[in-house]
Amino acid sequence: MEYKKILFTGVGGQGTLLASRLLGQAAMKAGMDVRVSEVHGMAQRGGVVESTVMLGGLKSPIISKGQADILVGFEPLETLRALERCSKKSVVITNKNPIVPITVKLGQFEYPDMDTWFGFMKENFRRFCALDADALAKEAGTSKAVNIVLLGVLIALKEIPIDRETVLETIKTEVKPKFVEPNIKAFELGYENAKC
Amino acid sequence: MHPLLSGKSGEKLLLLGNEAIVRGALEAGAAVAAAYPGTPSSEIANNLFFISNEENSPIYFEFSTNEKVAMEVAASAAAAGVRSLTCMKHVGMNVASDVLMTLAYVGVKGGMVIVTADDPSMHSSQNEQDNRIYARFSNLPMLEPTSPQEAKDMTIRAFEISEELELPVILRTTTRTSHVRGPVELGPLPENVKRVGKFEKNPRRWVPVPAVARIRHKVLLEQAEKAQKLAEASDFNVVIGKGEFGIVASGVSACYVEDALMELGIEEKVRFLRLGFPFPYPKRLLSEFLKGIRKVLVVEELEPFLEDEIKVLLKDLGLSMEVYGKGTGDFSRMYEFDPQMVKRAISRFLNVELVEEEMPDLSNLPPLPLRPPTLCTGCPHRETYNAVKEALKEIGEEERAIYPTDIGCYTLGLLPPIQMADYLLCMGSSVGSSAGFSVSTDQKIVSFIGDSTFFHSGISSLANAFHNKHKFCLVVLDNSTTAMTGHQPNPGIEITPPGYDHPRIPIEDVVRGLGIKEVYKINPYKKKSAVETLKEALSKDELTVVISEAPCILYYKKFGGKK
Ligand SMILES: Cc1ncc(C[n+]2csc(CCOP(=O)(O)OP(=O)(O)O)c2C)c(N)n1
């Protein structure tokens, strides 16, 4: 199989680690070799949290500049920050709902004008997909499921050989029972709303 | 049951490197483990903690008050013939190093594994020291995994080697090998774990007075020679591929090399020595390798641990050959590597073309807002800082005061708008450094320490401060947990995880027990009375201790209701 380097980025608390772990588990279920790298510790306190899923037998746990095949941004500013890890061949998926950092609230920085940059992304990458994952998560019944909505989008784009059923099965076995239903709904909503 | 305990032989799980180490220890029949948490090692201790709480758990585990104590607990268990493990972050090894250096002399009976998790690039640390040097310093064997599967396999092997040599064995990971998940095939768990050992008295071995230590040093060096033979023959040290150019790497760097060779399509054209058992240096293996090639590239993060040895070996062999690596500027001694960096170095070294991906032009990106980690909304530390700030303002000392601090969530008080962290060295340094400032300045000194850090390394410095009449105000941020590393218990906690029935040691009792009279307590959420109390404490011209008691809100949400 082809190698795929998938980068997840978001803000502490958004569940990037769960998303990458579920994808890793689904990959294993699908019979693939996989590496998932996670960030623990300091950065989790509201900082940037990145994780990667490497498919197809790659051994390296991290992704260098220009090397991500797929970027999944859980927050628009973090998507923007991670663009340097992409090349023109990359697929970029992003949530549109911002989480304004403290440095903006304190007036040290300005939050970039994302509409302009979404336009840039649309023009510069092989595929680009933006949606309000927070709204879809709420619709699914839990605002926490932003990560699962985006996982749905990722699978819908069919860029990796992991199908919808395998991920749904993984969600059923790996997520706490009381969260299974809203998470499945969140996944389906992401899957249906993936357009690019 | 805990998945690392219930997992069946033959089953494949997607495990974190740290989880794989735990499973390895269980498969090897380790019966005692002790640790103080620290990123990137914490998940080893956390999982052992939960496993040890299971009914009929095969292993005893404790969160010890610091790494030195933890290593002593594991060492003596191993002296009694029981397999034991301790794990720590790289700087934890500094704390435990006094134990380590002499433990190497007296050795062990049961297998003992010491896990050190290094943090190149300092993702969650105050330095990026290379703990491979501790292997050389102590003359202890060291293994270095590249994947979770290897982390498990090596842990098991480390116990065997340890028993064979009667020496503890170091298992060295880095953030990237501790915090990577990969498929791990489980092996069988032993049916009977040797939980009860017998300590055979032998003062001429276990009591290193000078006459004994002189003998034991000799024994250590003899055992190190045997360890070298094991390294020479180890399956963890392998040569892959052929060709007249060679590459040497270990740990996560070896992953980058393997991927680069594959992506460049030159796996067959270069000879790659992958060292999973790098110390004692397998000199014969290295020599044979070097004799078969014309030049060599050494890929290793941080210090030139392998590179320098290779240079020495080349000299001994009378070979002249270019050694590419840190010496040639191909790699830095700072920070972690990334795959592309290694791929580029290899393409230069072998003179093969590397096609770089076309990247979009990002030169118009505005400066992106930083997103530093922050204290959680409602965190009690923030309230304490604000109350101290207010009290100092009211007594007119806010501008001049020095704030020595310590390590924990509260170190984030460094950032605006709080900005009350002025000096920090290591865990416990708040108290010791306050003593130095108190004799060298006439500024008011207000220092901060967390409850876990207080027990880790604050108590002896506080005894020092009182006895030597140092004048400062120590604010103990008692949030009833070790928050920064994932909410582990410590001796002072009032809110406990379910089933945790250890006796509590209130910090106030400890401070008063030292003889300190000026001890105050505040609730940081009751700002007005907190400020009044602080004003009184801060006006004193002597050592005062203010204990600010309020649980970490995340921890409270987890366990607060379930006492
Ligand atoms: C020698 C050493 N061991 C472990 C660590 C990792 N570490 C950093 S902060 C911390 C504990 C902090 O707990 P506490 O003092 O209670 O503060 P809190 O995070 O709860 O605010 C630990 C274990 C370290 N930096 N140095």
Ligand code: SF4
């Ligand atoms: S984890 Fe607890 S102590 Fe740490 S910042 Fe959050 S509330 Fe504060």
